[in-house]
Each structure stands twice: as C-alpha cells, then as structure tokens.
Amino acid sequence: MIDNLTNNALFDGIKPFEKKIWLSSPTMHGEEQKWVNEAIKTNWVSTVGTNINETEKGIANYIGCEYAVALSTGTAALHLATKLAGEQLYGQARANRGTLESKKVFCSDMTFDASINPVAYENGEAVFIDTEQDTWNMDPEALEKAFEIYPDVKLVVVAHLYGTPAKMSEIKRICDAHSALIVEDAAESLGAKYRLDGKWVETGTLGDYNCISFNGNKIITGSAGGMFLTNSKDDADKVRKWSTQSREAAPWYQHEEIGYNYRMSNIVAGVVRGQMPHLEEHISQKKAIWERYKEGFKDLPVKMNPWDEKNSKPNFWLSCMTINEDAMAPFVRGEKDELWIHEAGKSSPGEILAALGAFNAEGRPIWKPMHMQPIYRNNAFVIKEGNGRGQTNAYITGGKCEDVGADVFRRGLCLPSDNKMTVEEQEIVIEIVRRCFR
C-alpha cells in the first residue's frame, strides 16, 4: 500500500478536489420544482395525479410501448414483472407462497442484486449465467449451455449493465427456441438503443416484461421511482392493481390477491416529469465522458467498458475500465477488504480507487457478480463450457475454467461518471489514473 497518497511523489502537483467528484449524482434542472409545486398547490400529493399520468404517457411515448406503470422503485417494477411472469408460467400462488416456488430462473450474473432478488421474493431459485467480454452482459453461449443442463427452465432475467445493451437478438432467439419468457431489467439503460431485426428500438421493449429505474444515481431520476413497461393492457392493469394493495371492486377492502404498496407518488412523478426533457442531454454528456476517458487512457494498458458497436447505442451511464492482465499489480480481495501494492508500470482497481478517493473523487469496484455473493453461493452458475462451479481437480493439473464475471470484477472498476464533472476536472481524474501506472 502507498501511505498518505496525496503526499506521495507519484501524485506530485495534484491537489485534492475541493468539491467531490461523484460517480453519478442527480442533476436537477429547475422544471422538476415547477411540477412538484403544482402537485402541492393542487393538493395531489399521493399516488394519483397529473404528474403520474403525464410521466407514464411521456415514457411510453419515448420508449415506444403501449403502457408504462409508475412505481415506487425499479426494484418494485422488477418484483411485479417477475411475479407476472411466474403467474403466467405456473399459475396464481397461495397467499404465503411465491409464484416461482421450486422453479429455476436463468439470471444475469454481473448486475446489481435488485435485478434478481425478486426471483427469491417469489420463492424461485436463480441460476446465474456467465458474462461475455463484448458487452459485459449475459453470454448467449452460456445461456444456450444452461438450457442444455436445465431444459425445463421457462424464465430468463436479463440486465443491461452500465447502460450497455446485452446481445438481445441472440438471447431472444434462444429463449424463443425454449419457449422461455424474458424479464428485461433496463434500470441502468434508459435511452440506450438496440438493433433488433434491422430496426433500432429502445431497451425497455426487449423482454416480455420490462423495467426501468429513476433511482438517484440513474441517467434521469425522480429522487426514486421505477416503471413497468408493456404492450399488454392486461399486464399493465394487473401491475397497477397489485401496486395499490390489490383492491377488488367492492365498497369495502376486499382482496383476492396479495397486494403491495408500490405505486409512485405524484411528487416523485413531478421530479421525473421535469427530468424527462433532459434525457438526451444527459446521454450525450455521459458519452462525452466515456470518450474523453478512452482518449486519455489510449497509451495505458487498459480497456474501456465495451459494447456491440454495430447493434447497440449505449446510454453510457457509467464509464468503466479493465486493466490488462499483464499490467495488474499484486492485488487480493477478501470478502470485505482488500490489499494492493504499487509496482512500477502496473496498477490495480484497489490502488486506482484508493487514489481517486484520496483526491476526493468517487469511483467504485465493478458490481460483484451474483454467483460470488455469499447469499447466492449455493446457487448454480453456468459458464459457456458448462457448470461453472467445481471446475478444478486437486489431482489433475490444468483445467481452464473461464469465469468472465470474476475476471471483469478482479481487473475492472467504475470511473467517476458524473455529468456535472467539468472537462478540466475529468482531465485531473485521468491524470490521477495515469500516475497510478508510473
């Protein structure tokens, strides 16, 4: 470890940022206040109101789907999407049971746990599908392999990590061949586009059940919030009903289904409404950040987070990088802490994140893959060669097990990607990273 990073000769001449540079923080523009004020002035502050209606209409129009249902969080949207899929596949569950009881579900492995926890909420069992190096998303080859191992599986949860679309043409073709449904988690990718059958479409239209998030760190925010997106009126009606405690048409509180308090408030919807006109502007700011990093690191032994340039247009929500294997300085991680040492010409995610932190800039490790999380350690994990667990043998040397998610997690990191970071500030961030390789 390098003690006292800010005084270390490696970083001579660089001063800590006075104002913190964030990974990705909310960016308010002013119109949000107008719609929030209107909700308060007119007394429509609960889960009904013009902001909700306009936000749902605006997002459905933008995305190109028939219905958008505004919910309290992206997690709520994913829960109800997963439950709808479970109910369609396996029927209505008893009140104290999930719709996926004892069923396996194929899930993106390199994602935030909110993508896939709803499988557990519904008593299902996630089987994690390894990542591919081209987009850092679900590997279609590993998915194909998973259907060979578990041919009965009928549901797949796919996320678009860091705003980069997954290889949805291949994933949809494989799912169709196995009559499996898709829950699409577009929480991080609002505004990202994908070329499906030669036509450009938005992420959030690519699954059977689709979700976005307006969490504070997302490309636009409502302070919180999420949406369920669909072309099915029945599904939209069902999600709206479940999200408001599943009331039946009776004069009293009458319930035939389990309900949730998951609806978006008209205040939160006011913030989203004010943010919507700024989505494209945020995307181009994020894209410029990604491109400046790429240029700034072009002679370093690193790679920026990749995407399928022919078939996708990411929203560049987070800029990330991996360090080439031969430029990795010694670096080990435990469950909750890590150790690194500096070596000339090399670096590690631990060292770079420590240096950024010391100069008051926020980076983050790559999202730790789900199959490595203690809570999911006993769940199956499928790589493109087959079973991703137990791939070595104490009595046989060799035996390559390519766990792409673990590799990207070990060599990668998320860089400060805040759209309010100035060009000058980003140049300093780039210089801090460059000095780590001296």
Ligand SMILES: Cc1ncc(COP(=O)(O)O)c(C=O)c1O
């Ligand atoms: C991939 C992914 N899925 C789901 C979520 C959950 O969204 P929310 O925070 O709105 O519940 C997030 C982020 O928060 C996310 O990054």
